[in-house]
Amino acid sequence: MKYLIVGLGNIGPEYHETRHNIGFMVVDALAKDANKSFTDGRYGFTTTLSIKGRQILLLKPSTYMNLSGNAVRYWMQKENIPLENVLIIVDDLALPFGTLRLKNKGSDAGHNGLKHIAATLGTINYARLRFGIGNDYPRGGQIDYVIGKFEEEDLKTMPERLQTAGEIIKSFCLAGIDNTMNQFNKK
Template sequence: MKYLIAGLGNIGNEYAHTRHNIGFDIAAAFALKHEATFRSERLAYVAEAKVRGRIAVCICPTTFMNLSGKAVKYWLDKEKIPLERSLTILDDLALPLSKMRIKPEGSDGGHNGLKSIQASLNTTAYPKLRFGIGNDFPKGMQVDFVLGKWRKEEEALVQLKIEKAVIAIETFMFQGIEAAMNEINNKIYTL
């Protein structure tokens, strides 16, 4: 059984560990936990994690966020992974920092990475893990906020949520999306 774990973000040091790159950070944490190493491949950094007899192909697209769909479609096709065994991980402004949400389908919500994936796959029916980043920014400053680093006082909570997201990915792989939804959707994360 193979799964595609697609962490969304932008390549380049200036984007490392920003809110918009939380997908990369979660995919990296998952790969690290399962002793998988990323290598540069076509359209993405790729790590193959073996988890209790199942394989998780983890990708961090190197296409930049707005073209994430090219990488997701390529790796789904290359690895012959059905859409329902993929999980796309992204930042979500509409959710507070204290929340995460997994759903089997849903709109792009204005997220450019999801818009690209939706256009490439021609559907919104694919599982997503949305990591709440909140929307605590002055009017007109959304881009700076999304592309900005976490505030010092947010870092411990972000780390806790990354760990919980990694567990949710494992739950998704072994118990299915309903169990993963039950695990995180109604939780409030605090320190």
Template sequence: MSYTHSHSIKKFLIIGLGNPGYLYKRTRHNLGFMILDQISNKYFFSFSKKKLGLISEFIYDDKLLFFLKPSTYINHSGIAVKYWMIKEKIILKNILIISDDIYLNFGDFRLKGKGGSGGHNGLKNIEKEIGTSHYARLRFGINKSHFDKKSYVLENWKNEEIDFIFSRLDIGIKIIFSFVKNGLQKTMNMFNRTIK
């Protein structure tokens, strides 16, 4: 049953950032894809190949959620975000971008309603394409030590990191669904102080 054409239902666009293809599947930069994959495993839905990405529709709390994994590569994520925002007429405050963050401590989450790109090319491109930095973003910390930034984000997770990452992804999922149900401000108050 498709709810896409119902005008009364509230729509949300949840975008996980990453690079498409097997080569990048286990890289640190694909954290956004990993969280969306974890949600799809947990709630038993699958992604379909559509224009500019893999997308899935899911009803939660009487709201229609579009989960998007852009196929544009991270540096052009904004093209996919803009396309699906316009196509599904989704307002800016109902958009959430999920990305990795090399400046946040490893495993920490941070939810914000606006901000700079922090050197993240995906966020930079989204800001350019949609014309504002006032969009909600959920960042997951991958910072561990001194490293060469570019090669680090494109390296695969180490096996011992993977277990820890998966133990943290459930918190990320809780934050995403709270954003949909309770809104940005309330979710920030609930999670930003407690998630360390």
């Protein structure tokens, strides 16, 4: 069985480790734990892991956030991965920092990456792991907040939150989305 795990973010040093790039940070942590490194390919950077017979393709799209759907569609088709085996990791302003919520479908909630994926795939019925980044910004300051760096306080708990995100991803691939939601969403 093959799975496509997509961490959303923007390429370039100016976006490195910003709130909007938490998807990149999650898949980077998963790859690092498995002693894997990413290679630059079409529409993104990829690496593969194997967990208990499941082949997992990690993807960091190089299309920039607003065109993420192009990378998702390309790698789904190239690797023949069905929609139910796709998981998108995304930052979420509506959740407090570090809160992790797995959903099997849903609206884009104003997130341009999710909006483009839904438009490209023609459905909102794909799994997503929402990683809370909080919303502590002044009126009109959303863009600066999202592409800003994490606070020192957030960075203290970041390793544990990234590890938990990795556990959710592994469970998604091994136990399925319903079991994983039941186990992790109530925490």
